[in-house]
Amino acid sequence: MLLSALQAGWLSSLLSRTGSTAWSLPALKTRDKGTISKTQQIITHLRKQKYNADYDLSATQGADTLAFVSLLEEKLLPVLIHTFWVDAKNYVEHTRKWYAETVPFPLNFFLPNCMHKRHVERLQLLWGDGYMxxxxxxxxxxxxxxxxxxxxxxxxxxSQKFFFGDSPASLDALVFSRLAPLLKAKLPNGKLQQHLKSLQNLCNYCTSILSLYFPWDGGDPPAGAPRPVGAEGGEAEEEPHKRRNQLLSVVVGLAAMLAYAFLSGIVSIQRGSAGPAARQPIAMEEEEEEEEE
Known part of the structure; x- marks a missing residue:
């Protein structure tokens, strides 16, 4: 119990110090409200900032959006969770490996398994007792x-470019966020992936959005892409903080491993006696030397 509490506190401390958002996605980092990690809260925040992708939609299109969002959450999302997190082959060979290579040390040793456990519990709640x-x-x-x-x-x-014409709406963002990982991931067990690849217009839809809004496919931006003002100075200022966070992560990781070793009995401290018994072998050696003389 104490060890579980130590590990939970350690993970929480590391996540807050390293600024990692891998524990809860999606996540939006804001200036006034910190990091927002719930989809509806992110949408509400953006709408308050006058960013509303559904502003020009009609009432019918708004109703269609709600219907398809409900369909995606009820029918597609549980299977996506199962595909990436519960299917043993996909989890071991793709999902856990990807997180282990991407998440900084020492979180990469603990975070994938924590997320795996959380997703399994989530599916059990969604599917009920019949799941087992x-x-x-x-x-x-x-x-x-x-x-x-x-x-x-x-x-x-x-044959449309987006679901409601030539401009993307919130439904496009949601559909793309569900389909693009499934389409692009190299899954050893891709039952649902194969069906998606057979629907050519959905594949073209994802590819088009990637080329429009993610032209470098998640890598470094092209050389001609505009860079934020003061970006180089910001990187220089963040370097000491980055090193400090890395050092703190290593120190906390070592402390947690030592705590685990002591609590589990792997390592123990024994105090040696300094009394007469401890000096007895020396006395015997002196006696033997006297007899020889």
Whole structure:
């Protein structure tokens, strides 16, 4: 119990110090409210800042948005969680490996397993007690519903550039956030991925958004891309803080490992006696030397 509390406190401390947002995604870092990590709170915050992608939508289009959002959350999201976090082959060979290589030390040793456990518990809450009784049957039903959801999205999109014409709306952002990882990830077990790849207009849709809004595909921006004013100075100022955070992470990691070693009994401290018994072997050696003389 004490060890679990130590580990939880340690992870929380490291996350706050390193500024990591991997524990809760999506995340938006703001100047006045810190980091916002819930989707609806992010949308509400952006709308207050006059960023509203649904401003020009009609009432019918707004109703369609709500219907498709509900469909995605109910039919597609649970299967995506299962695909990336519960399927043993995908989790071990892709998801855990990716997080372990991306998340800074020492979080990469603990964070993927914590997230895995949290997602498994989430699916158990969504699927109920039947999840443990007949997992194989339930999995088939859920994957069938997810394939139907993708087919409906494909039919609704048709040959359009976005779901409501030539401009993206909040539905486009949500659909892209669900489909792009599934399309681009190199999954060893890609049952749902294969169905998505068979829907050519959805594949073209994701590829088009990537080329429009992520032209460098997550890498370094092109040489001609504009850089924020004072970016170089900001990097120089952040370097000492970055090193300090890394040092703190290592120190806290070592402290946690030592605490675990002491609590589990792997390491113990024994005090040697300084009494007569401890000096007895020396006295015996002196006696032997006298006898020899």
């Amino acid at each position: 009784e007949d997992e194989e049957k339930l999995e088939k039903e859920l994957y069938r519903d997810a394939r139907e959801c993708l087919t409906l999205l494909s039919q609704r999109l048709g």
